[in-house]
Amino acid sequence: MTGEVAAQVFTRRARGERWRIRARQLRGILRQFARQRSGVLGVLIIALFTICALVPDLLVGPFESVTRASGEKFDSPSPTHILGTDELGRDVLNLVVHGARISMAIGLMATIITVAIGAVIGIVAGFNGGRLDTILMRITDFFLILPTFVLALVLAPVLRELLGEGSEFFGIRVTLLVIIVVIGITSWASTARIIRSQTLSIRERAYIDRARAIGASSGHIMRRHILPNVLSLIVANTVLVFAGSVLTETTLSFVGLGDQLAPSWGQILAFAQSSGAPGIGAWWYTASPGIAIVLVVLSFTLVGHALDSILNPKLAGRR
């Protein structure tokens, strides 16, 4: 009886100790990160756009639809319309700030799917080895070599047709959902490769053998011993994948797979293109969403690299 209580106390203490260690590690990482100027700049820009994505109404008022357009068409920038207006007379600043929510939400969800698939396949393949590893890596190579963007282009309309245009799943419009899923399905391969190679080296460590010796199952070892040790790699990779997802979303929307009623930055550029804005020199209409995209993608890339150099210092030499 007392032994059991002692064991419980011990476990609780060990758990508390673990959290303290983690908190200390986190503080150390933050301190190192604060020293990386480009990473800090990236975080600031991301914070700015996150605010836009969270409360666009507070910043620029409600989203201007076709019927709520507030200006004349193709007005150049003026004090009332700082970034000018589009072909329907909508305020471009309004569109871009509201677009932040769509672009970043799609980017975030696509990233979660991408990293989840990549991490699971990487860990399972690397840990189990053998034929399973060979098969999974063949599939991974297939996705690495193929022009995945074209696969996405082909997959998106087929999925839309299958799910039914105009329907909704979990409150997400099907057009947006298809983009998220398609990006997720087509871009996990490099994540899987990175995670697998790290898993291969962790698998050989002594504590994995020890866990196995006391009877831990493969699933348990993968969850409790491998995953925590590849987590730093996953975090840095997630940030970089986000940059890629935003770019892919932009391109998919630009070629006509976006949602016209919930315009992302790519969809705004598609509007600009189809209205002939570049040809008549309406630079404000084209430049504004593009600059937003470049800033966000660049910031995530900078933060990703900064995190990578702190969390995975051994790999830093490769860059």
Add this chain to the structure above:
Amino acid sequence: MGSRFFARRLGQAILTILFVLVVNFILFRSLPGSPERILLRGTRISAQALENQRDKWGLNDPLLPIDLRIDDQGIRLVDFPASLTDNQLVAYVESLAQLDLGLSFQFRGRAVADVISEKLPPTLLLFGIGEAIAIVIGFGLGALAGWRRGRPSDYVGTSVSLVLYSMPYFWLGMILLIIFAATLRWFPTTGMVTPGADFASPVEHVIDVARHLVLPATTVALGLIGQYSLLMRSAVTEVLAEDYVQTARAKGLKGDRILRDHVLPNAMLPAVTLVAINLGYIVAGAITVEQVFSWPGLGTLTVDALRTRDYPMMSGVFLVLSISVVLANLVADMIYGVLDPRVRT
């Protein structure tokens, strides 16, 4: 030893292409609405006539050369091969082998293969030139940045590359179009030749195409330069850490000789391979840049097919692009194997 490396690479490429075929087949067969409904849209026909049509088009044959039964006991393999000849997958691969990619919806029944081969040369022209410029400038910048790691020129070069890398290609194209075509009027805005122009000589024709080519090719080049210079920079950085560079320094060789004779030849190899591997990503840029400049190539064709739901065309473009990327990778692998025997393991 060596030949086994090449045989394995070839085998992998063939496997990948087969995989592409199967994915393509399943993807487009899973569309709701069967092909004969699309072909006979709107016409009233009897059930018997429809059945005859289905027989004629081979739609009553099993889809795959395996017979899968799906019921409450799960998925079971009933028969293999169900029938090696009378199934739709084999029929599909057979017609592909004869370069028959089906008929386009959007071009009113023209053969997909014909349309694609017509649109291929403009794309090759645009990307050949853009790619060549990008390799020269991108590799140059990257080598310089890697060589002067940590100095101002590295800082500037890497920053510019990162910004270029973060830009959607097509946006870069739109900006160039606004500045140089719409505002300054130095170059035409769209197309490959001036519509309706009557050229006195072939030279004038070439000049006209070249004027149309400047902006899209610059866009392609700028879009790739960022990527290529980052690749080259990391390749050079890696080589600089090698022992033989240390040795060269110890021998007292001058900086630019070390760079030219010891670093660049060794950094070039991985960089070139990475260019081949990245081909798949470049295709995305290709499609959108053509769309911005209405360049009459494969990219514009793809977007039009997407817009008009021209499924046979989309499937054909997907096949052609995928297979060319796989083959390009195979060639790059082989060249790498010839030049650097260490990878042949």
